[in-house]
Amino acid sequence: MIPALAGCGVNAIPTKEERARAAWGDVQSQYQRRADLVPNLVATVQASAVQERTVLNEVIEARARATAVNVTPEDAGAMQAFQESQSELAGALSRLLLVVEAYPELQSNRNFLELQSQLEGAENRIAIARRDYNEAVADYNTELRTFPGVFWASTIHGGSEPMQPFQATEAAQAAPEVNFNLDAPPAAAGQTAPAR
Template identity: 55%
Template sequence: MHRPFVPVAAVLALSLAGCGVNSVPTAEENAKARWADVQNEYQRRADLIPNLVATVKAAGAQEKAILVEVTQARASASQVRVSPDQLGDPAQVAQFARAQGAVTMSLQRLQEAYPELRSQGNYTTLMSQLEGAENRITIARRDYNQAVQDYNTRIRTFPDAIGARIFYGAKPLTPFEAVTPGAETAPIVNFGNAS
């Protein structure tokens, strides 16, 4: 009886393929790419804010304190960065989320303070762009959290957990969570026209 010759390298390659040698770094890179998307959307919002502030200033200076607050929140948020290597640190991700939450809150106060600007075209357009930016941020955070969940599941389940531990020393990544107090509750915006 003749046994077919199976090269040792082929058996080794098959066994390594089943241990997450390729899938673990692929999942990790996907999570890091989704994090870059989150940062990109926050940057897009930060880039829109100076235009919004300029538009509001042109309409009047009655709420200068809020404009200063928006500008300061944007500046503070721009200072907080989380590199892909820091995604395993919940404190770093939470600090980033807090800084971005401060921008969101100041934008909400700005929106509430300027009901008369709603009818102005530039203001309305910019607010629409900011709303779109907020929606894109939400989608980017959701996509990032899904990628983190996929990666964290992969590094904890058999057979990929073997390769994750042996070859990469893989550690779980931190999902994005709302850390702003009250962030789980939608804000109530009143433009002064409620009955």
């Protein structure tokens, strides 16, 4: 009987749930990696741009809010708060990088350039982790709603709840472009910087 149940997909729900939870762990890990870069970035900028205290404080406060949110993939409200706090941190970091353009000594500072590169890499890893998480959640949620998964979810796996995918926040719909070409002026929203 047990082999017959396994052949009918009884294990699909917990398997897909674990895959989605592992993908969520990757998302959190990548966001933490970005948050860990912030103190060094702030310290490097602070040494050269003391008059930019407001922007630096925004970054520090946004990091604190972003790392304070506790979330589980099944809690839509907590997921929304998490996404908003992460979007807020990304916006504060973008503003900081724009301010830095006014400081030539920072643009040639090896530590700053390395941190800037690491931040760009972290953003790329976040995008990949979010995509992988959304794929795992879609697979899991589909299993919960289709046969035979819907049967197993209502009988054997009664506590199985759909998970919340990552969705773009309203602020992300019009995200500013970050221009790492320090010789060119910043591009207006929706435009690309000229190639050099």
